[in-house]
Amino acid sequence: MTIWYGGDYNPEQWPRPVWDEDVRLMNRAGVSLATVGVFSWARLEPRPGEYDFDWLDEVLDLLHAAGVRVDLATATASPPPWLALRHPETLPVTEDGVRLAVGSRQQYCPSSPVYRERARELVTRIVERYADHPALELWHVNNEYGCHVSHCYCEVSAAAFRAWLQQRYGSIDELNRVWGTAFWSQRYDSFDEVQPPRTAPTFRNPTQLLDFDRFSNDELLACFRSEVAVIRERSTLPVTTNFMGFFKPLDYWAWAQEVDVVSDDTYPDPADPLSTPYAAMVHDLMRSLGGGAPWLLMEQATSAVNWRPRNAVKAPGQMRAWSYRAVARGADGILFFQWRQSAVGSEKFHSGLVPHSGTDTRVWREVEQLGRELAALSALDGDAAIVGTLVPARVAIALDWTSWWAIEQPGSPAEVSYLRTIFAWHSVITSLGLAVDFVQAEAELSAYSLVLVPVHFTLTDPQGANLAAFADAGGTLVTGFGTGITDENLHVHLGGYLGDALRRVLGIWIEEFAPPAGADLEATGAGEAPPVPLKGEVLGGAADGHVWAEFVRVTDADTLATFTDGALAGWPAVTRRASGSGSAWYVATLPEPSALRQLVEQLVADAGIEVPAPVATGEQVEVVRRGGAVFVINHGADEAEVLVDGVDVLTGGAASGLRLPSQGVAIVVGSSSGEAAGG
Ligand code: GLA
16 A cells, blocks of 8 residues: 655657657655656547557556556547547537637547447557556546536537436426426427527526536546446446545546545635645545545645746745645645646646756755655555555535536525535534544445535435434534535425424525625625624624525424524524434534634534544644644744644654744644544
8 A cells, every 4th residue: 555656757858869768757855656648539549540659659658667657547538639629519508608629638529429439449549559558556447527518518418418308307398398488488398409409599498507517527437437437347446536636627526436536626825824724625525435445646736737827936935835635634645737847838837846957956855745745645555554544524515516616606585605604514524533434424434423515405305304313312413504405306395494404403494585686786885795693602602694584483493593684584594403312403504714613513523523633733723634644834934832642654753843934844643632533
């Protein structure tokens, strides 16, 4: 077992002599895994049906001789120009009817039978040739599915959408019922009349939009499956495709079922002060998608990227600190895009492990240091082992792509960012030093003591029943605003929202939404929505609420905080109902961060979870327990001091009293604090 180290290796960008230097430097850096061939379709099949594998044979042999394992790509992420020039219908079309052109990448319609067939043919050749190559460790299918083209509105997609709908609904009457086409005279007489939701005069049918999101996810997943099927015929090696964190178009719960190992690309902005809590949330998602199993950080940057308007470099030590942040949260691989920084092309100003300026550089020295350290960490075993160990959590947040798609549709009661709401809760819980998993609302929840359900807009009856059963069985359930407003087809749960099961377990119903609203911006320019004032001991006194508010009616619950102003004055903002030995809370707004922290402290206590004692001084010190180790990472500008006993495996010295500079890391084993793993 090892913590993989390396990155995307694109030797086709370089003359042959450079390849020898590449493998020599890879050995120097401790590179153990290289992702090869991601964008090499045009090189592997320069003309339709004419294949050239000689160069790739040589690359794989070179890597093998150097002891570098290979994550071999199926090379289907960017078709060569000849595909679109011969088959223009393979080019994707936007919702405005614009057909995208060649000369960039990912220019394929996911539903195109021509694209899928040519891709399958290429994968067949690759698999036949390399399935038994001794360098192979992993298959890397395509690359970042949907990154640039997640929805295609062309005629080929339209036909595929109709077939998908026919399968889902069986009859056009059923489609009309579920889509609510009685509204605005949208009735269809046959499936042939149904279109993708292209740009239209005003609001498009919400259920049509939602189904098109589902369909688009399914079409990309079908592309993935079709390649995987080819691989599985000839190879038993594990398969992955690189995810992109919280990527709205793809329901990664569905995708995660089909990969052997979860892998992720993540490029937090070094200039963003919230990068650390946000990346922590992304890493927690990747661990959760794999059911807790170790995952791979497939891509990150050694320093700057090139695709932001302004591209901040990483501070000295930051690449290392951020890499340990991923390891702490369950990663067993630290990889980068890309090995050698390009000299030409759109990404030549994106950092690499080998920078433009060569090896006498701070980036290269950090690359070598991290490689050495990860190799040493990989060798630890027994109580000190890190590779393969878990990050146990007693807190979970329900995450639901259908709700994400739905609440952000035009026509919702308020402008709600699904992700920011989830992030607000996640970052407060992690700031207490507690581990958090993401779960599906229908999942088995008995491993958790506290489950939070923010903005679960489209609640199915089984999901509602599962959440209620968790509270009935002794769990602490926290339901946030915007939950259970509709079912999975965007039909409103009548009679007070929430659905029957949550209404019962929460002991409330909702009379009307009253989200804070600024005056109409276009008319008066009056600006941002004002906060809604509220107060309650449970929030630490008076506080502001944001994003949402509503008129909550209590039937069988205690009111722990109330709104204090305007039409809402005196109405409940936070309620709690004891439910057997558990409890069910409702929070009708998004309290400001300090109040949310107060609230979370109560929730954690209510759930019987102990907040771990501080492990280090300092404001921006991240503390994560993985296996028997405590990771202490100083993201702040000032020095921090480690307060726990045990041994720092990075230095071999005593942990207690260790002073960590900015970006400093300690990995403490044998500490009594580590035993509380998971809080
Ligand atoms: C993505 C892609 C890579 C590269 C990087 C740049 O992660 O997979 O090919 O474009 O972005 O950050």
